Each structure stands twice: as C-alpha cells, then as structure tokens.
Amino acid sequence: MAWLALTPAEIMILTAICFAAGVVRGFSGFALSALVMASAALILPPIQLIPICWWLELSASVLMARGGWQEADRRIVWGLVITSALGTPIGLWLTTSIDVESSKLIALCVIITLAALQLAKIRIPALASRSGLYGAGLLAGIVTGLASVGGMVIALYVLSSDTPARKMRAALVLFLFLSSVTSLIWLFWFEMMNQQAITRGVVFAVPAIAGVYAGMKLFTPRFEPYYRPFCLTLLCGLSAFGLLRLTLS
Template sequence: MFDALLTWTDLTGQEFAILTVIVFVAGVVRGFSGFALSAIVIASAVIILPPVQLIPICWWLEMTASVLMAKGGWQQADRGVVMGLVIGSTIGVPFGLMLTTSISPDTSKLIVLVLIIGLAMTQLAKIRLPFLATKPGLYGSGFAAGVATGLASVGGMVIAIYVLSQDAAANKMRAALVLFLFIGSLTSLVSLLWFGVMNWTAVARGLSLALPTTIGVIFGQWLFIPRFAAYYRPVCLSLLCALAGAALIRTQLA
C-alpha cells in the first residue's frame, strides 16, 4: 500500500518521510501562531521539490489548516478588511504564478527563499508602514499578497505586515490571518487550475500530507497560550529565517 502511495505521489520513500515531518512541524507553527505554514514548508522542502510543485501542495495544507481554524477567525477578524485583502489577492495571484511558471527552477528557488527571508526580517524588525492603513494600502497589500502567493505561497506573511501596521491586538491579527488564508485559498484555486499547476500529482501529494498537517495544527492549537502570544511570532520568524537561510546556502552550493 505504501508503494502505491509513493507511485501516486511520485516521491521516494525518503522524500515522503521528510515531507511528512516538515508539514507536521509547519502545522504546529500554524496552529499556535496563525501563519507561516506554507513559508516553513517551502523554506524546508525547496531542496526536494521546486516551488512550482510545492505551491499546490501548500494549497491543500493551508485549506486543511484553515478549515480547522476558520471559526475563530470569522468571529474575531475585521471581515470588511479581510474581504478587501482577498479582492486584491485574487487579482495578484495570476501575476505571481505567471512568473513562477516562466522561470527556471533554480531561479525560482532563489527568488522564493530571498522573498521569505526578506518578509520574515521585515516582521522581526516590526517595520510599520503608515500608508498601508489607507484604502489603497488595503487593496495594494492584498495584491502584493496575491503575487507572493503565486510566487511562493507566502501571501499570509505579506498580510501579517499589513496587519502589523494597524496596531491590532495579537488575537485580532491572528484571526485576520486565519480568515484571509481560508477565503484566499478558495479564490486562488481558480488560478492554480488555470495555470495547470494543480494537477493530479499535486492533489495526491496534498491529500496524503493533509493528515500529518492536521495533527500538527491540532497540537499547535493545544500549545497556544494567550499570555505567551507575544513570543510566538519572533520565535517562528527566527526559525523561518534559519530554515530559509540554510536552504539558500545549500541550493547555492549544490
């Protein structure tokens, strides 16, 4: 049965085992921080698969996590703001996918890892951009998140920068990210299908990795303690920088 699974996913046993561990850890981080699932998966797994193959896998993983966490996001998030971000993101995703599917895998890896490190460092530095609090800033942030989603499935990190500029409470920031990732995943599916990125192999990989992701998210939610919320983000971002940096060095030395 395991051999059939490997055939279905077009992976070796070692690759599947490594990916299982990666998505579990990423699920744990998503469960208690509300973001970074896709970023951690891509930063870690880019040495196994190119970004263009990881993006549709991450779609399934994000959707799995979002279904588990959507209730809290809908209750606490500013739904008007989230919908504005989703509109911008829906327009931006095809542009990111257009670039991802038109460049070489090596160049794509380089762009993706640099983008992840840059976004993580921006959040670690707690850089606030006042213009993001305007209407153009709202839709512009959504568009940038869509492009980032198409490039590396890291639109949630762009949205985190937007939410940071609003001086929102930690629970509202987490709720906005959760709700955006849920609704944004639904709208981005159209683009993934249109570009042929979401194929049967991607579906097989996504579904087979959904279970360890689910276990990770549930475990991460159990670990979430509100009084420690201020520490979760810097720890996750530092981990993300380390993973992306290590992958960047490895890809450049390969």
C-alpha cells in the same frame, strides 16, 4: 510511493516538515506554506510545492475558520481577499515562466525578506490607508502565486496597524481560508493542480492537520507575546539555510 513520485526518505522528510509547519500554523495563524517552501524547496521545486501547500492551507483553515470569522475585521479581510485574487495570476505566471533554480531562489528570498521586516518590527505608515490595504492585498496575491507566502504579507500589513495578537491571528486565518477559493481557480487555470499534486496534497495534509491541532493547544494567553518572534526567527533561519544550500549546490 509510485503515486507520490517520491522516495521513502523524501516522504518521511516531507511528513515531518508538514507536521512542524502545522504546529506553527495552529499556534500563529500563518507561516504554514512559508515553512514548507523554506524547508522543502530543496526536495521539490516551488511549482510543485505550491499546489501541495494549497491543500495544507485549506485543511488548516477549515479547522481554524470559526475563530477567524468571529474575531477578525471582516471589512479589511474582504478587501485583502479581493485584491489578492487579482495578484495571484501574476505570481503564478512568473513561477511558470522562469527556470526551477531561479524560482527556488526567488521563493526563499521572498520569505526571508518578509520575515526579517516583521522581526525588525518595521512599520510602514502608508499601509494604514485604503490604498495601503489594496496594495498589501495585491502584493500578497503575487507572492502567493510566486512562493505561496501571501500570509506573510498580510501579517506585515496587520503588524503596521498594531493589531493585538489574537485579532492578527484571526485575520490571517480568515484571509487564508477565503483566498484559497480564488487560488484554486488559478491553480487549475495554470494546470498546476494535477492528479499528482492532489494526491500529494491529500497525503501530506494528514500530518499537517495533526500539527495544527497541536499548535492550537499552544495558543494560550501565556504564550501570545512569544509566538510571533519565534515563528519569524524560525523562518529567517530556514530561509537562510535554504539559500546557502542552493548557493553551494
């Protein structure tokens, strides 16, 4: 507890959050960080949650990378990864430049907005172009640095192209795996990946990994039509709850 700088109650809550987020990640291929940010932003500020989420995403990506590499469109994924790397420092600069309460508010607003757009099945034709590909990657990098939810932007991009659920999941898995390398560089550059963040990340990666295994077992053809609405509805609910708590506090 001394190493984590958290109370026993906070450790238990974060453990449960990481496990549940891992289940969703294993099932859908994304939303791990978004769920953690939406649920835990009232315990830790985003600037402390972002490096923890990096460890959780890396752990999940290692487990799921094989399927992503085999099924994803690698040309598109590489375009998203490169432009995302350019946007990440912009988001991190915003996160480290504003006060904690504003950072929480922005992070939760980003999550609920992106989730609502996907839940409403909003399709943006411009995203189907080359400039749309690069724009989606850049925006994903910015919100990764700001709220660690770049996967939501990529999911919105894939949704606009009517990609089948299995290929969408594979593209998200591969994107999150490859982009974790550039994200780590920027986290060290902004001095956010310190000893405490590493300790917390490694500890909470354990329940996240257990959740990912459980979620992967649920990803069967029978449940594929339902996985996206479930995850997005959950994200909207958690974000709305977090915004309400933040407003009333």
